Amino acid sequence: MxxxxxxxxxxxxxxxxxxxxxxxxxxxxxxxxxxxxxxAELLFSIEDEYxxxxxxxxxxxxxxxxxxxxIDALVAGRRPAALKPLNAGHSPSYTSAVGVHAQASANLxxxxxxxxxxxxxxxx
Amino acid sequence: MTRLRVAVTGMGVxxxxxxxxxxxxxxxxxxVSGVALLNTPFAHRxxxxxxxxxxxxxxxxxxxxxxxxxxxxxxxxxxAAKQAMAQAACIQADERGGYQPERCGVFxxxxxxxxxxxxxxYHSLYGEDSDRVKPFTVLMGMYNAPAAWIGIEHGLxxxxxxxxTACSSSAVAIGEAWLRVSSGxxxxxVAGGAEAPLSFGSLKAWEALHTLAAVDVEQPSASCKxxxxxxxxxxxxxxxAMLVLELWDAATAxxxxxxxxxxxxxxxxxxxxxxxxxxxxxxxxxRSALHSAQLVATAIDAVNAHGTGTTANDATETAALKxxxxxxxxxxxxxxxxxxxxxxxxxxxxxxxxxxxMAMQHCVALPTMHLDSADLECDLDYVPNEARRGVCVRTxxxxxxxxxxxxxxxxxxxxxx
Numbered sequence: 248m249x250x251x252x253x254x255x256x257x258x259x260x261x262x263x264x265x266x267x268x269x270x271x272x273x274x275x276x277x278x279x280x281x282x283x284x285x286x287a288e289l290l291f292s293i294e295d296e297y298x299x300x301x302x303x304x305x306x307x308x309x310x311x312x313x314x315x316x317x318i319d320a321l322v323a324g325r326r327p328a329a330l331k332p333l334n335a336g337h338s339p340s341y342t343s344a345v346g347v348h349a350q351a352s353a354n355l356x357x358x359x360x361x362x363x364x365x366x367x368x369x370x371x
Numbered sequence: 372m373t374r375l376r377v378a379v380t381g382m383g384v385x386x387x388x389x390x391x392x393x394x395x396x397x398x399x400x401x402x403v404s405g406v407a408l409l410n411t412p413f414a415h416r417x418x419x420x421x422x423x424x425x426x427x428x429x430x431x432x433x434x435x436x437x438x439x440x441x442x443x444x445x446x447x448x449x450x451a452a453k454q455a456m457a458q459a460a461c462i463q464a465d466e467r468g469g470y471q472p473e474r475c476g477v478f479x480x481x482x483x484x485x486x487x488x489x490x491x492x493y494h495s496l497y498g499e500d501s502d503r504v505k506p507f508t509v510l511m512g513m514y515n516a517p518a519a520w521i522g523i524e525h526g527l528x529x530x531x532x533x534x535x536t537a538c539s540s541s542a543v544a545i546g547e548a549w550l551r552v553s554s555g556x557x558x559x560x561v562a563g564g565a566e567a568p569l570s571f572g573s574l575k576a577w578e579a580l581h582t583l584a585a586v587d588v589e590q591p592s593a594s595c596k597x598x599x600x601x602x603x604x605x606x607x608x609x610x611x612a613m614l615v616l617e618l619w620d621a622a623t624a625x626x627x628x629x630x631x632x633x634x635x636x637x638x639x640x641x642x643x644x645x646x647x648x649x650x651x652x653x654x655x656x657x658r659s660a661l662h663s664a665q666l667v668a669t670a671i672d673a674v675n676a677h678g679t680g681t682t683a684n685d686a687t688e689t690a691a692l693k694x695x696x697x698x699x700x701x702x703x704x705x706x707x708x709x710x711x712x713x714x715x716x717x718x719x720x721x722x723x724x725x726x727x728x729m730a731m732q733h734c735v736a737l738p739t740m741h742l743d744s745a746d747l748e749c750d751l752d753y754v755p756n757e758a759r760r761g762v763c764v765r766t767x768x769x770x771x772x773x774x775x776x777x778x779x780x781x782x783x784x785x786x787x788x
Contacts, residue, residue, distance in 0.1 A: 263436060287506040288439070294503075
């Protein structure tokens with residue numbers, strides 16, 4: 248079974264016309280030709296390849312190694328270290344972060360419901 | 372006001388008639404149609420599965436990295452602009468032929484922008500119940516992507532503008548570029564249009580308007596029949612055409628080959644009905660174009676008609692030509708090349724501009740194909756079914772009229788006159 252790094256390297260080699268030797272754990276993404284738009288595209292590919300759903304927070308990936316750790320954390324259900332905080336007060340644990348997101352979604356859903364059906368549900 | 376002369380020094384084409392200006396012109400002269408039955412997975416769900424598709428292989432022009440950033444409309448635009456710039460050879464790698472990049476602009480018309488990207492995104496969200504779309508959806512779908520990519524590719528730092536006035540978009544783009552170059556605001560401009568409207572969603576939207584032609588079952592390639600009594604509508608086409616416009620004196624000073632000249636541009640708005648064309652509006656645009664060129668109507672030797680093949684347009688355009696030209700209308704050869712390349716919407720005016728310039732160069736009046744049934748309402752000389760060679764055509768009008776009522780007309784001359 249291929250490792251996370253090997254699978255990621257295959258994506259990078261295919262999408263950016265690199266050779267396998269170009270890509271190491273220490274490789275800087277920018278130096279491989281992967282700018283901020285490229286990272287956005289890479290995240291899309293990671294969702295497909297590893298069958299994970301990315302958390303909504305912005306992510307700060309600079310090297311191939313950071314991307315590998317990011318993917319490994321997602322696959323294991325842990326909060327990836329590369330995530331930037333959603334806001335200053337939230338818990339650093341991934342489970343808690345998901346909880347924060349779920350609560351925010353629940354509040355948003357209630358607001359949408361109240362807007363769509365103002366007589367049935369009133370926002371206090 | 373006194374205007375500076377503006378030369379056309381480069382022309383590029385991606386079209387249903389071929390991937391160069393010369394190929395498209397040769398097909399138009401020979402009456403070879405780019406219209407065919409669609410061979411796509413969704414074709415059976417169309418009432419009239421017809422289109423004029425461009426035989427275009429993007430892998431020849433773009434590596435996979437570029438390809439993933441470019442909607443089909445931007446691919447067309449980039450390839451056509453590259454051809455035009457190569458032909459003009461006005462900007463070398465290290466030397467810009469005396470042009471400051473800040474004085475070089477890009478003017479592109481497109482009616483529908485990145486339709487394939489938008490279609491794919493909707494399919495993903497609604498058809499596949501996905502919660503995400505591709506990361507470059509905004510960048511590929513936005514209307515100014517074709518112009519932006521041309522600016523990036525060629526390092527043109529002046530105005531980078533996109534015009535979307537439906538079927539007159541690229542005539543407007545060329546006209547607006549001409550205004551800036553002829554007034555001395557710019558030294559050079561890449562101007563034209565691009566359109567890629569053959570996505571399922573777009574075809575269905577056009578089908579819903581009931582303006583598309585029925586299939587000619589005996590000869591599907593002849594389904595678009597401008598000015599013919601049995602015309603039933605237009606056929607959508609795809610592609611791009613780009614021109615390099617330069618100050619005439621600068622172009623001649625550097626020894627550039629001059630293919631043609633833009634000498635006038637007129638605009639009018641119907642401000643009446645969102646789709647129904649207006650005789651007075653179309654005539655006003657032609658009159659305005661003649662005025663800007665400081666020409667009288669009898670100076671016009673030929674016309675490239677808007678000639679869509681719809682019942683409403685062709686009768687209205689004929690009446691507008693008569694209103695403008697009077698008796699001279701019957702003496703002017705009128706060509707409707709959409710019978711062959713289809714209606715390329717925001718790109719069609721630019722392709723017809725290219726074909727008109729080449730027709731003048733080659734002393735030929737292009738044929739209006741599939742005109743097999745006379746219509747009392749359309750009784751002018753449409754050059755039916757066969758090119759007319761040896762015709763001395765010095766000055767032409769190229770008409771582009773649009774849903775929304777924006778009528779745009781270019782006045783063109785052949786080169787080196």
